[in-house]
Amino acid sequence: MKLATFSHGGKQSYGIVSGDGIVDLGRRLGNEYPDLRSLLAGDGLAKAAAIKDAPDVSTADVTWLPVIPNPDKILCVGLNYKAHIEETGRKDEDQPVIFGRFNSSQVGHLQPLVCPRESDRFDYEGELVAIIGKGGRRIPADQALSHIAGYSIYNEGSVRDWQRHTHQYTPGKNFIGTGAFGPWMVTADEIPDPYKLNLVTRLNGQVMQDASISLMIFNIEAVINYISTFTELVPGDVIVTGTPGGVGNARKPPVYMQDGDTAEVEITGIGTLKNPVVKEK
Numbered sequence: 001m002k003l004a005t006f007s008h009g010g011k012q013s014y015g016i017v018s019g020d021g022i023v024d025l026g027r028r029l030g031n032e033y034p035d036l037r038s039l040l041a042g043d044g045l046a047k048a049a050a051i052k053d054a055p056d057v058s059t060a061d062v063t064w065l066p067v068i069p070n071p072d073k074i075l076c077v078g079l080n081y082k083a084h085i086e087e088t089g090r091k092d093e094d095q096p097v098i099f100g101r102f103n104s105s106q107v108g109h110l111q112p113l114v115c116p117r118e119s120d121r122f123d124y125e126g127e128l129v130a131i132i133g134k135g136g137r138r139i140p141a142d143q144a145l146s147h148i149a150g151y152s153i154y155n156e157g158s159v160r161d162w163q164r165h166t167h168q169y170t171p172g173k174n175f176i177g178t179g180a181f182g183p184w185m186v187t188a189d190e191i192p193d194p195y196k197l198n199l200v201t202r203l204n205g206q207v208m209q210d211a212s213i214s215l216m217i218f219n220i221e222a223v224i225n226y227i228s229t230f231t232e233l234v235p236g237d238v239i240v241t242g243t244p245g246g247v248g249n250a251r252k253p254p255v256y257m258q259d260g261d262t263a264e265v266e267i268t269g270i271g272t273l274k275n276p277v278v279k280e281k
Contacts, residue, residue, distance in 0.1 A: 001049055002271075003150065004184035005036050005069055005108070006062040012069075014039070016048060017184050021055025022062065028053075037068055037236030040133045040149045045187065064108035066181040067152050068131060073237045074101040075227055076127075076156060078169065080217050080242025087250035096218045096226050099169045101156075101179060101240070109182035112278040113157050115257060116175045121160040122257045122277070125243035126201035126209050126265035128194065129154045130220050131185050132237040137228055144224035147233065150185035151194060153273040154240045155201070155265050157257070160249045180263075180275045181238070191269055194220060199244060202264040203257065211244035213267075218242075 002017035003025075013026030014036040025039065025048055033039040039048065078097035079085050085092060107113060115122035133149025157179050163172025173179075191197070194213055201209035218226070220241060227233065248255035257263055259279035266272040 001187045001190070002184040003036060003048070003067070003187070004182070005065040005067055007065060008057050008062045012065065015056070016051070017059065018055050020059050022057050022059060023051060023053050024056040025051070027056065035070065037070055040131070041235035045133070045149065064110055064182055066106040066108050067185050068236045068238055069106070070103060071236045071238045072234050073231070074103070074106070074240065075237070076101055076173065076240040077218065077223055077242040081211065081215050081244040082217060083211070083215075083245025084243055084247065087245050087247065096223050098227060099173060102174050104176050105174045105179045106181050107177050107179070107275065109180070109273055109275070111180070111275060112177065113155065113180055113257065113263060113275045114175070114177035115259065115277060115279050116159060116178070117280045119159045119161050120256060121249065121254070122178070123158045123160050123248045124201055124203060124208065124257055124263050125156040125158055125247060126199050127154040127156050127243050128197065128199060128213055128241045128267060129181065130224070130239045130241060132233050132239070133188070133235055135232060135234040137232045139224055139228040139233065141221040141225040144221040145188070147224060148188045148220070149235065150187040151191050151270060152181065152185040153265050153267050153270055155180040155263055155273060155275060156240055156243060180273055182273050183271055186270050197270070198268045200266045201246065202266070203248075203255065204261055208248065208255070209244050209246035215244060216242060
C-alpha cells in the first residue's frame with residue numbers, strides 16, 4: 001500500500017495512491033485519524049487497507065506534501081556508506097553519526113528545492129527513509145524492523161559551506177525547503193527486505209549516485225537501536241538512513257544543484273522522488 005499526504009482544493013489530506021489516483025482517507029477516516037501520522041499511531045493501517053473504494057482525485061490534480069509533514073522527529077544518519085566516507089576524506093566512526101532536520105526544511109514531490117541566497121554549494125543526497133509505525137525506547141536490533149511502518153525516499157539537500165562552518169551539521173541541513181521527502185511511503189509488508197533495494201540519484205537526467213541499500217555501514221536495525229537508546233521513537237518519526245558515494249561536493253570539479261535543474265531520487269520498490277531546483281530570490 002502506498003500512502004501519501006497531499007493538498008487538493010486548498011485542503012490538506014492523505015490517502016492511498018492507486019495508479020493515477022488517490023483514495024482520500026482524510027475524508028473517510030479524518031474524524032478518527034486527522035493525518036497520516038495519527039493513522040500510524042493508531043490501528044489505522046488495517047482500516048485503510050480494508051478500504052477498496054475507487055480513487056477520489058487524480059494525482060495530476062494534487063500538490064504533493066512531505067509524506068509525514070508533522071513528524072515529532074526527523075533524524076538523519078551521516079557517513080553511512082563506505083564510498084561516501086572515502087570521498088569526503090572522513091574517518092570511519094564507531095557509532096552512527098546522527099543529526100536532526102526541522103519540519104520547515106522539507107518539501108514534497110514535484111515541489112521546488114530551494115537553494116538559499118547565502119550559498120551556491122547546494123548538494124544532492126539520495127537516501128532511503130524508514131518511517132516509524134510502532135514507537136519504543138531501547139528497541140533491540142533484532143526487533144527493529146517490526147517497528148517500521150514503511151519506507152520512502154529523501155533528497156537530503158545540503159548547503160555544504162554552511163554544513164562545514166563547524167563540526168556541527170545543523171545549519172547546512174536546515175535551510176527552509178532544502179530537503180525533499182516523498183512521493184509516498186510504501187508499507188513495510190511490501191518491502192520485507194529493504195537491503196534488496198537499489199538507489200539511483202539523477203541530476204538533469206545524469207546518474208550521480210547508484211548503490212545498493214545493502215552497502216550501509218550501520219544497518220537500519222542498528223540505527224533504530226542506537227537512536228531509541230537516547231530518545232523515545234514515536235509513530236511518524238522519520239529516519240533518513242544516509243547517502244551513498246557520488247555527492248556533488250566530492251566531484252572534481254564539484255557539481256551542485258543550480259536554478260533550473262531537476263533532481264530525481266529513485267529507489268526500486270518505492271518509486272521516484274522528483275523536484276525542480278530554484279534559487280531563492
